Amino acid sequence: MLPRILLAGSRYDVSTPYEWSVSLSRQLPSATLLTYDGVSSGSYDDSPCARQAIDAYLADRPNLAEGHALPGGRPPARNRSRARPS
Numbered sequence: 001m002l003p004r005i006l007l008a009g010s011r012y013d014v015s016t017p018y019e020w021s022v023s024l025s026r027q028l029p030s031a032t033l034l035t036y037d038g039v040s041s042g043s044y045d046d047s048p049c050a051r052q053a054i055d056a057y058l059a060d061r062p063n064l065a066e067g068h069a070l071p072g073g074r075p076p077a078r079n080r081s082r083a084r085p086s
Helices: 018-027 048-060
Strands: 005-010 031-037 069-071
Touching: 005 018, 005 048, 018 031, 031 048
Parallel strands: 005 031, 031 069
Antiparallel strands: none
């Protein structure tokens, strides 16, 4: 028996196309694809909904329906400024 695998893909991620997540989920018979309907590549960091679903999966291993989708939104702004050493 293969281990259950959760794949999380962002539908509008420009760095790692969503089609790659779909393709990989089809190649792994024990995979479930969780879709973040947002624009960022870090669905776990950028979506409280995705974080909750992923945490629940890791803690409880629930049976998520194939193609389970989460609402997207604009990712929160991150402070990208870095202090420079003196």
